Amino acid sequence: MARLARVYFPVTALGPGRRLGVWFQGCPIACPGCMSRDTWAADGGTVVPDDWFAGAWATALARGATGLTVSGGEPTEQPQSLLALLRAVRSAPAPHGTEPADVLVYTGRSRTEFATLVPGGADLADALVTGPYRVSEPTDLIWRGSANQRLHLLSDLGRERYADYEQYRPEQPPMQFVVDDDKVSYVGVPRTGALPRMERSLRAADVHLGRSSWRP
Structure with a gap:
């Protein structure tokens, strides 16, 4: 059984193309300043x-997913x-006539720790x-x-898809807003200070947030 925080499609702000995004629940690392404190509780x-997962991925592929x-x-x-x-x-299998999908995994561990904690996991990821x-x-x-x-390129597909991004510094980082019932989620990696600025802008527009995932 898996405990998940959320699943979104399409994600376009965390990797190239249109992606299925899967956020696992539970994090003992608890980095100060994390924007996703709501995912900490085990x-x-x-x-x-x-x-x-197989059904979720099949649905994403049918909708045009190019990565996970x-x-x-x-x-x-x-x-x-x-x-x-x-x-x-x-x-x-990739749908007929499409390129293979790539896999990008985020971890707060080191590459060595990841290999130890998830034996064989690095062989199944591209980046x-x-x-x-x-x-x-x-x-x-x-x-x-x-x-x-660090961004590690683990396969030929990973090197093909991600080599140009190892040192890429966009003028603005890619971000998405996902609206789900009464919740708005911010998908991507904002730069330092971006979230407080967003809150100030919303307050100036008379929009007031309830609980924020990046605050205690």
């Missing part, structure tokens, strides 16, 4: 069986479920972003929150 989120992005929370806290997800993606978020080390590198985080 007993939060929604529980799904591991075989649910896994984040959290901390995916290595649920290694068997993470492997079930990655295997479901790898075993699904891996490693390292905890450090609010004191801002960066403008795409898809990374702090300068200590």
Whole structure:
């Protein structure tokens, strides 16, 4: 069984193309300044069986998915479920006439720790972003929150899709707003200070947030 914080499609702000985004629930790393504190609690989120992933990925492929992005929370806290997800993606054939989908995984662990905690996981991913978020080390590198985080290219497909992004610094980071009932989610990696500025702008427009995922 997997405990998930959220699942979105299409995600366009965390990797190239149109992606299925899967956020695992539970994170003991608890980085100060994290924008996703709602994913920390190990007993939060929604529980799904591991075989649910195959159907979710098939639906995403049918809707034009070109990749999978896994984040959290901390995916290595649920290694068997993470492997079930990655295997479901790898075993699904690409729709006729389409390019193969790539897999990007975020972890607050090091690459060595990831390999230890999720045996075989690196062999099922094309790219891996490693390292905890450090609010004191801002960066403008795409898809990374702090300068200590590293983008590792693990496969030929990963090198093909991500090589141009290793040192890419966009003028503005890609971001998405996802509206779901009474909740608005911010998908992407904002730069330091972006979230407080957004709150101030909303207040100036007489829009007041309730609970924010980035505040205690």
